[in-house]
Amino acid sequence: MKVAVRSVSYSYDEEPVLGGVSLDLLEGGTTVVIGPSGSGKSTLLRLLAGLLHPTAGAVLFDGRDMAGVPTEKREVGVVFQSYALFPHLTVRENIAFGLTTSRNRQPGHEVERRVAEAAGLLALEALLDRRPGELSGGEQQRVAVARAIAPRPALLLLDEPLSALDARLRRTVRADLACLLAGLGTTVLYVTHDQEEALLLADHLVVLHRGQVVQEGAPLDLYRRPADPFVASFLGEANLLPVHRKDGRPGTALGPLDLPAAEGQQLLVRPEDLIVDPGGIPGTVSESRGLGPYDRVVLRLAGGEEVLAHLAPGAALEVGADLRVALRPGAGHLL
Amino acid sequence: MRVAPRRVARTTGIAWTVATALALLAPILVTVWGAFSRSEFYGQRSEGAPVQGTADLFRYVLGIWGEALLHSAGLVAAVVPLALLLGAPAAYAFRRRPFPGARWLESAALAPLAIPGIALAVALIETAGGTPRFLLLVAGHLAYTVPLVLKTVGNALSGFDPGLEAAAKSLGATPGETVRRVVLPLLVPSLLLAALLVFAVSWGEFNVSFLLATPLLQTFPAALYSTYTTNSFPVAAAATIIFLLPVVPALVAIQALGGEEFHRGLPA
Numbered sequence: 322m323k324v325a326v327r328s329v330s331y332s333y334d335e336e337p338v339l340g341g342v343s344l345d346l347l348e349g350g351t352t353v354v355i356g357p358s359g360s361g362k363s364t365l366l367r368l369l370a371g372l373l374h375p376t377a378g379a380v381l382f383d384g385r386d387m388a389g390v391p392t393e394k395r396e397v398g399v400v401f402q403s404y405a406l407f408p409h410l411t412v413r414e415n416i417a418f419g420l421t422t423s424r425n426r427q428p429g430h431e432v433e434r435r436v437a438e439a440a441g442l443l444a445l446e447a448l449l450d451r452r453p454g455e456l457s458g459g460e461q462q463r464v465a466v467a468r469a470i471a472p473r474p475a476l477l478l479l480d481e482p483l484s485a486l487d488a489r490l491r492r493t494v495r496a497d498l499a500c501l502l503a504g505l506g507t508t509v510l511y512v513t514h515d516q517e518e519a520l521l522l523a524d525h526l527v528v529l530h531r532g533q534v535v536q537e538g539a540p541l542d543l544y545r546r547p548a549d550p551f552v553a554s555f556l557g558e559a560n561l562l563p564v565h566r567k568d569g570r571p572g573t574a575l576g577p578l579d580l581p582a583a584e585g586q587q588l589l590v591r592p593e594d595l596i597v598d599p600g601g602i603p604g605t606v607s608e609s610r611g612l613g614p615y616d617r618v619v620l621r622l623a624g625g626e627e628v629l630a631h632l633a634p635g636a637a638l639e640v641g642a643d644l645r646v647a648l649r650p651g652a653g654h655l656l
Numbered sequence: 657m658r659v660a661p662r663r664v665a666r667t668t669g670i671a672w673t674v675a676t677a678l679a680l681l682a683p684i685l686v687t688v689w690g691a692f693s694r695s696e697f698y699g700q701r702s703e704g705a706p707v708q709g710t711a712d713l714f715r716y717v718l719g720i721w722g723e724a725l726l727h728s729a730g731l732v733a734a735v736v737p738l739a740l741l742l743g744a745p746a747a748y749a750f751r752r753r754p755f756p757g758a759r760w761l762e763s764a765a766l767a768p769l770a771i772p773g774i775a776l777a778v779a780l781i782e783t784a785g786g787t788p789r790f791l792l793l794v795a796g797h798l799a800y801t802v803p804l805v806l807k808t809v810g811n812a813l814s815g816f817d818p819g820l821e822a823a824a825k826s827l828g829a830t831p832g833e834t835v836r837r838v839v840l841p842l843l844v845p846s847l848l849l850a851a852l853l854v855f856a857v858s859w860g861e862f863n864v865s866f867l868l869a870t871p872l873l874q875t876f877p878a879a880l881y882s883t884y885t886t887n888s889f890p891v892a893a894a895a896t897i898i899f900l901l902p903v904v905p906a907l908v909a910i911q912a913l914g915g916e917e918f919h920r921g922l923p924a
Contacts (some may be wrong), residue, residue, distance in 0.1 A: 372822050392825040399826040405819035409841045418837075424828025472827065 322383055322396070322475035322508050323348055324369065329378035331364055338364045340532040341378065346476075347525040351502050351509040353540070355519040356529035357555065362512045363402075365529070366478050369510060371395050382476070393424055398474035400482045404465040406453035412464050413449040416440060419472035439467040442501060459490050466498070470505065477502075479511045483518060495521055516556045520544060528552050544591075546654050553589050553656065560590040560628045561656070574626040575602055575648050580655055587656045592617075594652035595630035601647030604628070609638040620644060684900070690893035717883075717894045724879035725898070728859060731790070731875060735797040735858040736851050742798065743805025744847060748839070750806070751813040752821075765806055768799040773863020776800075780868065789873050796864035801854040808853065812846030849913045852906045859903060 324346040331339040339361045346352045356362045367373040369380055371392035380387045387395065398419070407415050416436045420427040427435065440446050443463040453461055462482060469477060482498070483491045499522050502509050513519055519526055519540065526540040528551075536548040547553040550561055562573040564586045571582035575590065582588070593615070607627065608619035615631040618638055622628060630646060638644065718725070750762045768776065776799055780792050787795075820842070824834040840847075865875040876899055883892045 370822075370826055372825070392822070393828050393830055397826055399823065401819050401823060403817055403819050405817055405823035407820060407823070407838060408816075418824070418829075419827035422824075422828035422833055423830055468823075468827070 323381075324476055324508055324510070325381040325384075326365070326369070327379045327381060329365075329368060329375045329380065331361070331368060331373060332376050333364075338532055339368075339375075342529075342532070342534055343378075344527060344534060344537070346508050346510055348508055349506050350524035351511055351522055352525045352527060353511045353513060353519045353523035354527045354529055355513055355516065355555070357514060359531075360529040361532040362514075362529050363480055366399075366480050366510060366512045369476065370397050370399050370478055393422070396424075396475040398469035398472060398477045400465045400469045400477075400479040402481045402484060404453075404461050404485070406461055406464055406468070408453050411450050411452055412440075412445060412456070415453070415464055416445075416449075416467050416471050418468060425472045435471050435473075439471040442470070443467045458486055459494060462486060462494060466501070470507075473507075475508065477505070477507045477509045479509065481513055482511075483513075483515070491518075498522065520556070528555065530555075547589065547656070550587065550656060558592050558629055560592065560595075561587045562590060562626065562628070563587055564655070574622045574624045574628070575646075578653075580653070582655050589654040589656055590628065590648060590652065592629045592631040594649045595620075595628065595632070595646045596649050597632060597644065598647035599645055601645040603643060603645050606638045606640055606642045606644055609640060611635075618644075620646060687893045687896045690889050713890060713894045714898065717891060717898060721876065721879045721883070721895060721898075724874045724876045727873060728876035731793055731797060731865075732855055732858050734794050735801060736854050738794065739798055739801040739805050739854045739858075740847060740851060743802045743850065744809050744843070746802075747806045747809035747813060751810055752818065762806065762810070766803045769803050771799075773861075774867055777864045777867035780864075789868060789870055793865060793868050793873070793875070796868060797858045797861055800861060800864070801857055804853045804857065805850040808850040809843060809846050812843055816842055845913055849910060852910045852913070856903060856906050856910070859906075860899075 326342055326344040328341045328343055329339055330337065330341050342361075342365060344352075344365075354362045354365060364373060368375055371387065371390060371394075374388070382395070407418065410418070413436055416439050417432050419425060420432045420435055436449075437446075440449060443466055445460070445463055445467055448456060448460060448464075453464065456464065462485070465482065466479075469479075483494055486494060495518055502511075502522065511522055513522075523540040525537065526543050527537040528535050528543065530551055536543055536552050543552060544556050547556060550559075553559045553561065562575060564571050564573055564578070564582045564584060566572070566584055567577070571578045571580070571584075573588045575588075578588065602622055604620035604622045606618060607621045608617075610617045611634060614634065616634050616638065618630045618632050620628050620630055628646075632638075746765070750758050773796075776796055780796055784792060784795070820838055821834055824838045825831075829837065860877055861875075862877040862881065866878040866881060869875065869878045880892070880895055880899060883895045
């Protein structure tokens with residue numbers, strides 16, 4: 322389904338939450354909306370679900386203005402942050418719920434078939450007769466997804482569906498979810514504040530900040546070439562080095578730049594863009610921590626600036642050690 | 657010898673609880689004893705009343721107060737469903753569709769609990785004196801029982817995630833289906849509890865019932881009062897036991913529902 326948001330504003334108690342957001346969801350793909358808490362991302366999701374109504378602007382499903390169409394008449398499935406599983410119903414009854422309401426009532430054998438199908442996709446076959454209260458957090462999360470996809474909604478909305486899980490579980494569930502969403506071929510809106518989740522799941526990434534879309538595009542593009550310092554630091558760790566002119570050439574604390582840069586601009590250097598180089602800029606290690614896949618090193622450069630570097634593991638750098646680093650060729654992005 | 661302070665605290669706690677329970681139960685135990693024992697302690701008998709501990713005594717009480725018993729039963733049969741029908745939707749509106757001033761109004765709705773029965777009875781007669789007495793009685797009882805429903809059902813509503821209703825809608829349930837398939841099933845324990853509380857309060861209500869009673873329309877608690885003032889202790893005791901018969905199972909059920917049962921099915 323083609324889903325479009327046109328100049329949508331929403332205020333709560335006179336407080337603007339969304340200020341004129343326009344957005345097209347990727348048809349048949351996953352659009353991830355990422356933003357800090359209070360950015361209005363969950364509000365945007367609830368507006369698409371019809372659980373809230375825009376104070377201005379329009380939400381269009383296949384070109385049709387959805388104003389006045391209640392949630393139960395929209396072909397949406399929602400995975401809530403709290404899961405909102407019906408505690409008095411079994412897993413089976415929870416999944417079957419959306420196949421037995423007036424919007425989409427299915428004959429008995431079809432209900433059974435679709436429940437089995439959704440349960441299979443989320444590995445819930447063994448849990449069908451349990452109640453939500455008897456399930457672990459990860460299992461509840463899978464039931465919530467199964468319940469939302471069983472009626473085959475034209476638009477699937479996921480509101481921070483992994484935020485209630487612990488970090489380890491989140492990693493595995495995230496990967497499973499990515500496979501599942503890719504296989505469904507449904508138009509998906511996924512709301513999160515977690516950048517790893519966003520980069521992994523998004524076909525199209527939208528950054529929301531204070532009720533405005535600040536940038537949208539392909540996820541790696543946004544990571545590599547963010548539009549402003551907010552996007553740069555929200556999507557990952559970022560060194561932002563001020564540009565200054567020296568001997569008529571632009572440069573930063575990491576040395577002269579080959580890019581046409583002006584004073585007042587900043588150079589974005591991701592920590593993984595710094596490499597150890599005997600011919601590089603000298604600095605002193607002020608923090609060092611081996612994290613397994615890489616060493617997280619904070620370096621104080623000669624000019625006093627501190628930069629964060631993710632260096633190849635095993636260097637076992639001590640605080641106070643001297644180290645020369647350079648920018649990986651081709652890396653760096655001007656803001 | 658040193659005694660662990662925790663053990664002292666525990667023993668004191670248990671002793672306190674048992675003492676409180678006994679103090680509350682003592683009058684009932686004495687009443688039961690009075691109705692069944694053939695002790696000469698309660699020597700005086702009113703004219704024509706049978707001897708203690710016999711079925712005749714209970715038949716005698718039913719004979720004189722059977723009609724009052726029926727009136728009370730009829731009153732309870734009207735008050736319990738009406739209190740639920742008025743209170744439960746109001747509780748839902750207060751908690752789920754809050755409007756400006758809803759909190760104040762909800763608190764104000766509890767006020768009748770603090771109004772003396774005589775004031776309420778006089779107010780009812782003053783404003784609607786021409787109404788059939790039975791309806792006035794129902795109105796008086798509702799004033800005392802609807803607040804209980806508001807509170808019980810309101811608390812249950814606060815205890816479950818409003819996201820459940822949003823989830824039902826997102827799965828295509830109309831408002832009617834949402835209430836029928838999600839809200840009501842989750843409220844069953846609280847509705848049962850409310851019904852039992854309303855029953856217990858309405859069945860035992862004395863003030864309003866006594867003041868609104870007419871010679872032809874008396875409730876059982878009002879009748880009990882005349883029994884206490886005019887009959888012997890054994891007759892009064894027998895009448896009290898008849899009065900308590902339906903209350904005890906209701907209280908036991910309230911206890912059961914107020915415990916674990918009440919929370920089962922609600923999200924952890």
